[in-house]
Amino acid sequence: MIAVTGMSGHLGQWVVQDLLSRGHDVLGLARRPTSTPTIAGLAWPRPPRTLACDLSAPDGLVPLRAWLPELRAVVHLAAHVPAETARNADEDGEATMRANAFGTARLFALLSEAPQLETIVYASTFEVYGVVERSPIDETHPTEPTNYYGASKLLGEKYLKLFENDQKKPTSALRLPAIYGPGDTIRRAIGNFVRAAAEGTPIQIQGDGGDLRELVYVGDAARAVSMCVGQRASGVFNIASGRGISIREMAEAVQRVAETEVRIVVSERVKPRADYVLDVGRAKRELGWTPATSLDDGVRAQLAWVRGRPFV
Numbered sequence: 001m002i003a004v005t006g007m008s009g010h011l012g013q014w015v016v017q018d019l020l021s022r023g024h025d026v027l028g029l030a031r032r033p034t035s036t037p038t039i040a041g042l043a044w045p046r047p048p049r050t051l052a053c054d055l056s057a058p059d060g061l062v063p064l065r066a067w068l069p070e071l072r073a074v075v076h077l078a079a080h081v082p083a084e085t086a087r088n089a090d091e092d093g094e095a096t097m098r099a100n101a102f103g104t105a106r107l108f109a110l111l112s113e114a115p116q117l118e119t120i121v122y123a124s125t126f127e128v129y130g131v132v133e134r135s136p137i138d139e140t141h142p143t144e145p146t147n148y149y150g151a152s153k154l155l156g157e158k159y160l161k162l163f164e165n166d167q168k169k170p171t172s173a174l175r176l177p178a179i180y181g182p183g184d185t186i187r188r189a190i191g192n193f194v195r196a197a198a199e200g201t202p203i204q205i206q207g208d209g210g211d212l213r214e215l216v217y218v219g220d221a222a223r224a225v226s227m228c229v230g231q232r233a234s235g236v237f238n239i240a241s242g243r244g245i246s247i248r249e250m251a252e253a254v255q256r257v258a259e260t261e262v263r264i265v266v267s268e269r270v271k272p273r274a275d276y277v278l279d280v281g282r283a284k285r286e287l288g289w290t291p292a293t294s295l296d297d298g299v300r301a302q303l304a305w306v307r308g309r310p311f312v
Contacts, residue, residue: 019229180298
């Protein structure tokens with residue numbers, strides 16, 4: 001049995017699909033778990049088992065205790081993600097600590113009692129790196145997060161390593177950038193561009209749009225999770241495009257696949273330029289993982305989903 005926390009989230013629903021498609025038995029955990037996908041167009045081959053749990057509550061994991069004897073692996077995706085991960089609002093500081101730090105620590109403490117557990121896969125974030133000191137960013141880059149979200153996820157990584165050292169079981173942390181594709185509702189560049197095209201409004205970018213960002217298609221991210229489970233992987237892995245994608249390139253991809261005329265409007269730059277490019281060499285060497293979905297194909301799928309059309 002593989003438990004997936006955060007199973008009702010964007011990545012969670014895709015991970016459940018990937019694991020079920022590989023023949024695994026899945027126990028989905030969430031505050032409001034679902035036996036069928038809520039992302040329109042996503043199809044699970046069969047319903048997973050589900051369990052209502054809330055990692056942010058001190059006693060929120062009590063229902064999981066009964067399942068401990070059956071667990072072989074755990075995929076920990078549940079987290080508080082601020083509407084803007086770069087911000088440092090007081091309420092986000094408290095919420096990220098409750099769910100991402102304390103909740104993660106409680107989960108790993110409970111899992112130390114699971115007699116057949118073989119591995120844990122943890123969804124981390126590229127935000128743990130903070131200010132870029134060298135590019136591309138590999139997993140040995142300094143970790144100096146500049147926001148509550150990144151700090152809380154880095155703390156989760158530390159708890160994960162403590163679990164591995166104490167229990168002598170392999171664990172892996174995936175440092176993920178923006179995840180896009182069907183089901184993505186977060187207000188950020190690529191999602192904003194897709195929604196603008198669906199609504200027939202211009203795509204707006206700041207400056208020349210040359211700033212490099214990292215993306216990963218949700219299906220590719222889910223595949224990386226399943227590969228870590230299957231290989232009992234150990235270590236930290238960047239899961240991303242590995243090349244950096246400019247803001248303008250994102251806008252032009254939406255423009256190409258939109259099937260209708262979409263204008264790109266350039267406005268004055270309001271933020272300093274910042275480039276983020278992740279090195280995915282370790283994931284390729286140790287996991288055999290590389291991103292398989294082109295930007296155009298990923299954007300096309302997300303646009304179809306926003307328009308209520310089939311995307312697969």
